[in-house]
Each structure stands twice: as C-alpha cells, then as structure tokens.
Amino acid sequence: MTLASRAMTRLAVWPDLAETRPSCGTGRALGAARCEILHFHSDQDVDLHLTDRAIRRYEDHLKDTTAVRMVPGSRWVTIHLEVDSDIDLLLTLVSVALQAHMNGHVTGDDTLSTACNDR
Structure with missing residues (x-):
C-alpha cells in the first residue's frame, strides 16, 4: 500500500471529509462542506487547500519542511509523501485546513488562485 493510499484510508473516515x-480532474479528492480540501494526484503527491491566513501563519514552518512545496499565489500546498512521518504532517495540516475553512471566508482569499498546484 502506498503512503498516499494509507493517508487516504485514514482521512476517509474523518467525519468532516467526504470523497x-x-x-x-486528476486523481482522487476529499472535500468538506464548504470546499475541496485535498487532491491525491499520485502515490506520493497530495495538494492541500489552505486559506491565505493559514499559509501566512505557518509559512516559515512550511518553507522549512522538505516535504512541503509552496507555489506563490496559490492557496494550495503540495505535500510529497516519502516516509511515514509525512502522513502525520499531512494529517496535522488537514486539521489546520478544516479549522481554517470552517471559520469561514477569509478576506483576501478570493484574489488568490483557486486551482490546485497540479497544473
């Protein structure tokens, strides 16, 4: 079982997420009531939808993590799953994303790209 499929299996049972x-149009996705949260594009790459505020708040930490790739102007971050601890990082960031999106629309988010990083 790949790391992405293991992560998908774990996240699929979260009550706030649904496939x-x-x-x-690529891969599999999990969404919450208000928006898409995750796109599983390959056996190793997952795009996670954060808000502008969440990205700004955690930007220094995200940039320091080798598993995370950030694209300027995007509300999506790509997590490259190579080791088990990357799944733990993904689960933590999904929790952050859900909290951010449940708190409602954040000013400034509508000016950023809504497309995931798999383009």
Whole structure:
C-alpha cells in the first residue's frame, strides 16, 4: 500500500471529509462542506487547500519542511509523501485546513488562485 493510499484510508473516515471529484480532474479528492480540501494526484503527491491566513501563519514552518512545496499565489500546498512521518504532517495540516475553512471566508482569499498546484 502506498503512503498516499494509507493517508487516504485514514482521512476517509474523518467525519468532516467526504470523497468528491477533484476540480482539476486528476486523481482522487476529499472535500468538506464548504470546499475541496485535498487532491491525491499520485502515490506520493497530495495538494492541500489552505486559506491565505493559514499559509501566512505557518509559512516559515512550511518553507522549512522538505516535504512541503509552496507555489506563490496559490492557496494550495503540495505535500510529497516519502516516509511515514509525512502522513502525520499531512494529517496535522488537514486539521489546520478544516479549522481554517470552517471559520469561514477569509478576506483576501478570493484574489488568490483557486486551482490546485497540479497544473
């Protein structure tokens, strides 16, 4: 079982997430009531939808993590799953994303790209 499929299996049972069709048309996706949260694009790469505020708040930590790739102007971060601890990082960031999106629309988010990083 790949790391991505293990992560998907763990996240699929979270009550606030449901499998949905990815808007980019690639892979599998999990969404919450208000938006898409994750796109599983390959056996190793997952795009996670954060808010602008969450990215700004955790930007220094995200930049220091080798598993995370950030694209300027995007509300999505890509997590490259190579080791088991990357799944733990992903689960933590999904929790952050859910909290951020449940708190409602954040000013400034509408000016950023809504497309995931798999483009």
